[in-house]
Amino acid sequence: MSTGDSSRVIALLGAESTGKSDLADALARRLRRVQPCTAVPEYLREWCDTHERTPDPREQHHIAAEQQRRIEAALALAPDMLVVADTTPLMTAVYSEFVFQDHGLYGAALHWQQQAVGLTLVTALDLPWLPDGLQRDGPQVREPVDALIRAALTSAGIAYGVVHGEGPRRVEAALRAVVRWQPGLAAALDAGIIEDAVSGSRVRWRSRCLDCLDPDCERVLAGSDSVHR
Template sequence: MPAFPASPASLNVIALIGAESTGKTVLAQALAERLARETGLSVAWVPEVLREWCEREGRTPRAEEQLGIAQAQQRRLERAAAEHDLVVADTTPLMTAVYSELLFDDRSLHAMALDFQRRCAATLLTALDLPWVADGHQRDGPQVRAPVDRLVRGLLLAHGLSWSVVRGEGEARVDCAVDALSPWLRTLPTPRAGLFTRLREREAAQPAWRWACEDCDDPQCEHALRASAGRGAP
């Protein structure tokens, strides 16, 4: 059983969501490995059901097949959460719902997908800063990444769900994910403290933060631009 079992209303799931070819699978595996190694917790990563479906069927799903894929993804994540301390999800039903809207103008999966997303402990959105790479039947092309990203952000915003953007390449992307998760991770009972020791050491090494806006004369500064707009500058 998990060291801190989830209640029926919440899951110990770190949800990775984002457009195609933004490194979700690689990040999910690397993040799960690091968290397991440095916290001593039982950590699982759960792969994407859609990928397996496309490889098995040799095509992408039709509109009426989307619900079954979303439900299978949810069941797989719930089982893993019941058996592990932490679960890193390669994706969640939210991405199936987004693609159903984008490809089929079908919003019927929104409610179930958002309900599941609310139960996740944390949501990480992968940035569009990696090059697009073809991947068989599953990927539509680089032109869909920005529309998918907009739909994901729009759904999260409209329903009051918080998220953190993860960017960078390789280990820097994993570091970014750990940084985003660290406030929540620090609240968990962990057999090891290596991860948190390194986080504290890195924070201590950062230069002291200083409020600089009073001395700023950068014409492109956001604060300066807002001030100019307030004075009616052209």
């Protein structure tokens, strides 16, 4: 399958300690069985490890730009390369608002998300919070950050799926979302994924909808056939 860049990027967004990095690696490994695919790690993690601190407001633009550059470089590796991005510039914009009350990165980040990303997945808050060095602020920040992500996507009219489940179940849920987005991949993937993709189970879809931000409610509805428009 050879498509344009906007149909080759799968973006994983989510609050801290919601399994984005593990999911990005696992999803890329599964997709690599049927098509060239690579995962682009979160640049912020590398930046914090190198500088042994978190960035200040002036450094946020560089982090967003470098995350975007790395995703685009991965796309350029092959004309049919799928890219699973562990965050996009939009996450930097969200944290700039949350930490520094700076809304200045949203315009460019949302425009790029609209133009370059084919599938946006938000990782649900159903995993336990775990410490992870400089990048983790605590479980109390997850719900407000999750709300900011959803609000930003909704304001821009960007549809997204909310992925639930632990371990392999989370990966299977993401794969079902991929099949829904690119039905042409269905024949090469497991029959169970195909069947569940049709039923829409365990991936709750949202677009222009902020009717409920309660993660407990989402877990109840994760097995439904609900699609939000």
